Amino acid sequence: SVGMSVTVSTVVDLRKRIYGGHDCQNERHYHVKVISQKDGIAGYCGGSLIHPRWVLTAAHCQETSLTVFSVVKTNIWKINIFNRKHDIMLLELSEPLTGIQPVPFNLQCANMHVVDCEPTRNSPCFSDVPYNNRLCLKEPNVDTRKGDSGGGVIYNNMIYGVISGSGECVCTVPAVTVNVCPYMKWINQTIYPKSNGK
Template sequence: MVDKPDWKENHSFPSDTSSFCLSVDKPAANGVVVITCHNVIGGSAGQNNIKMSQTLSRAETGRTLRTMASLQILLLLCITVSVSAAGHLQKRIYGGRNCSPSERLYHVRVEQNNGTHMSLCGGSLISNRWILTAAHCWNTAWTSGAMNVIVGVHPGNNKKEMEINPADIFPFKDTNNNVNDIMLLRLPEKITGIKPIKLPKCSAKYEPNVNDLVEVAGYGNCQLDATYHEVNIQPAKLQCAQMKVKDCKKDQASIQQCTPNEPFGNWLCAEPHAGETCGGDSGGGLVFNNRIHAVYSNGPTCHNNRGTHVFLKVCRYMKWIKDTLNEKKWWMKIRKFWK
């Protein structure tokens, strides 16, 4: 998903990992031929030996040729198995699945373009006028470039693009004016026909625990090349995936270096289960029991712990969310009255 400033993440595998390689040993004196296949499964190379026993008579050329033909078939089989294993790895780690037309209707595409670069994030419609996303999706270092959001982007039959006024961008700031990676965007007009995602019930009874499965989604890069590096190709359809909540403690020190201003208790960590977040998914919502519980902030590229993805818990920012929505709501009424 995201690293600064273009918010792309490169997921690399060990340099000695390859999709497959084949070796064929010369027939031994007893005619046994050994074919070796290296299948990439789960990021490590597993070796399988296929043995074909065939007594070869040097005088019988025809039989030798038939044996070599059999060898070619086995080689083909070996290649097929290896490619299949590699393809499964790619799908399992990145692919997830296409979201169904009834899922994630509240998902929002968030873009910022300064003419030469574009950043891509996700977001969630939490009311008919407000979007919840990640603060780093608004790059304040860019001196030009508007922020645009596309609501109804999935399944696409109610799509609408809007430009966000800079005055309607509200990143969270603590008492020391430090920004935490969560942000509210106020839309220029009310959205109809799309049901917002519900905010969480903030008690231990309802919040996700370690090993619980949670839902994520996004339009981030989801393909790998032959060397298992992320390819800058966005999927045509919104991708849905499941991740598993994990304990943040063992990664605390490295994550804290990446996000020094955010309290440890505000994090929710997750690891891949049936897919994982990748470049361009930042700001998207983590959903548990049909409520948004966290916002995706950063992944392994930021803190160097492969398999750990960091979200910010919505419940830790609930007072700020409610205060911002209510405060701006009354301010807009007053402003409208005096026009």
């Protein structure tokens, strides 16, 4: 089984939580909250700090203005989206985050099993994640919720997926995440352009 994590603060308790989750232990220091602003309305996503200056999250979290919160607040310097048909993006921070402390919120986790994605093929519940790049998860009475998008799917302390969402179909079909493995070359080339992603 794999683990998911989502930050929950008092501002977003009702909008951002894993359905059927439990409190995480304090080892998830790399989890951040991404706040997007559009027309004065805030949206919330999760993200994973994969480098002191880079956050991995879902592309559909992008709006006009983005801010990343861990213990400190920082602004986004540059946004790099694989392309519009893939729900994965990297956010370059305006300054490196160093000395990360445990997330001071009620971080929710859940253990789920990797399952066949066939039930999600024609489902209206998901964002436009190419079928071949989906990593689907299911567990009785556990699911992602609105606002969980962008959070990491973790196995043995490695990020294997980015939560794309389950829409309104809570607990009826597998949760869809973006399988990070096909994007590793792009991630490395984006973060380390001079070394050509090696």
